[in-house]
Amino acid sequence: MYVPVRGKLALAMAFAISWVAFSLYVALPWINDLAELFSLPVAWFIVAGIALIPGWANAFLVAGLLIDHRPRYFIHEKLPPVTLLIAAYNEEGCIGDTLRSVAVQDYPGDVEVLVVDDGSTDRTREVVAETIGTLGAGKNFSFRLIPVFPNGGKANALNVALAQASHDLIASVDxxxxxxxxxxxxxxxxxxxxxxxxxxxxxxxxxxNSRNNMITKLQEWDYFLGISVVKRIQSLYQGTLVSQGAFSVYRREALEKAGGWADTVGEDIVLTWAFHELGYRVGYAENAFVFTNVPETYGQFFRQRKRWARGLMEAFRFHPRIFTRPRMITPFIYLNALFPYLDLVFLCVFLPGVFAAVFFQYYAIVGVMTLLLLPLMLLINVLMFFNQRRIFRRYGLKVRKNFLGLILYMLTYQVIMSPASILGYFSEFFHFKKSWGTK
Incomplete structure (x- = not known):
């Protein structure tokens, strides 16, 4: 039975609101108890941040996964020419492998590859030149190195390459x-x-590089379950919120109307929201896979997630009108606006409440009511796992048996990510110095 997209949105919203209504009914005694300890506004502040809003978000995702049946696109015998942009800064250890993975792509059309070395202080330029020299000629790929001095940041590097691109389709890869x-x-x-x-x-x-240590194993599940599934559900409602620089494709006309990449730490999300403000749709290709090197130390991970959180705040600052133009992705926009509040409540209220419950048997903040989130969290992770595994199998990939990482991901990932996110929000609010990269 065909259900139009707006109908799917209505079904998902109805399910999520029903879940919140049920949760609120069950939570009323908890709210009253907290009101006696603190005050009624503080009680609502705590319960909404710990249970009600996260419950709505999880229920909305569950409904989206259950009703999402997207069309399958098959590769054409001939595809239009595309320009692939690669911005590099001190990437001598990996840029050669990236270029080789591009060169072996079986693309039925012309591909122009522009590599911008953004003032690297290592051997990135030399490695790029050497690798291009070994790739040979005669295929439908052309490679060109564009040196930029001094280092001007990723957005500037991509805009320099865009100005020299030959084709109407522009792709980017890290x-x-x-x-x-x-x-x-x-x-x-x-x-x-x-x-x-x-x-x-x-x-x-x-x-x-997910096999390297526990930090990379946790991120394996974040990319496999969290990030990919959220993009999938957002695209169901025609509005993926981040067309990430790590691998995306753009129409040049839309890029130029949006003014290219803005000089921000979150240049990809700021650009994506510019598309939405202009009335465009942003999609998600579940079958176009790339593998990126994720941070291998907590320090690198912290800096990356801080940058991502700051990028989100930049997107709101650059595109405030996104709140006032109703569209199917509006629920995600408002949920993203609540991230600072949710992270703050999680870190400053929920975690101390867990500590008090476990070590002092004090259940006023975290008690029986919070157990309502557990079956929903388990359900959504099970649905995400089997959905993603089905997609992997269809395209010849396997899910690695990293179940310890999965358990730790569900139990601890928010704990290690929230401090970085909160610092990122405050960094943008107070206009701290910006930098490109996580290393």
Whole structure:
């Protein structure tokens, strides 16, 4: 039975609101108890942040997963020419492998690869030149190195490359990212076969170095379950919120109307929201896989997630009108606006409440009511796992048996991520110094 997208949105909203109504009914005694300890406004502040809003978000995702049945796009015998942009800064250890993964792509069309070395202080330029020299000629790929001095940041590097690009389709890939087979062809197929007003399509980014240590194992599940599934559900409502620089494709006309990449730490999310403000659609290619090197130390991870959180705040600052133009992705916009509040409540209220419950048997803040979130959290992770595994199998990939990482991901990931996110929000609010990179 065909259900239009707006009908699916209505069903998902109805399910999420019903869940919140049930949770609120059960939570009323908890709210009254907290009101006696603190005050009624503080009680609502705590319960909404710990249970009600996260419960709504999880229920909305569960409903989206259950009703999402997207079309499958098959690679054409001939595809339009595309320019692939790679911005690199001190990437001598990985840029060569990235270029080789591009060169072996079976793309039925011309590909122009522009590598911008953004004032690197290591051997990145030399490695790029040497690698291009070994790739040979005669295929439908051309490679060119564009040196930029001094270092001007990722957005500037991409804009420099865009100005020299030859084609109407522009793709981007990070310098430490490996393209899986047919990734470029599949992501281009998604944008040309998608609705005519599609400005960009985000690819599926997965962790490449996930076996290295526990930090990378946790991120393996974040990319596999959290990030990919959220993008999938957002695209169901025609509004992926981040067409990430790690791997995406854009229509040049839309890029130029948006003014290219803004000089921000979150240049990809700021650009994506510019597309939404202009009335474009942003999609997601579940079958266009790339594998990126994720941070291997907590310090690198902290800096990356701080930058991502700051990028979100930049997007709101650059595009405040996104609140006032109703569209199907509006629920996600308002949920993103609540992230600082949710992270603050989680870190400053929920975690101390867990500590008090475990060590002092004090259940006023975290008690029986919070157990309502557990079955919903388990359900959504089970649905995400089997959904993603089905997609993997369809395209010849396997899910690695990293179940310890999965358990730790569900129990601890928010704990290690929230401090970085909160610092990122405050960094943007107080206009702290900006920098590119996580290393």
């Amino acid at each position: 310098a430490d990212t490996h393209l899986f087979k047919d990734a470029l062809a599949r992501i281009v197929t998604n944008i040309i076969d998608g609705p005519a007003h599609t400005a960009a399509v985000a690819g599926t980014v997965l962790a490449r």
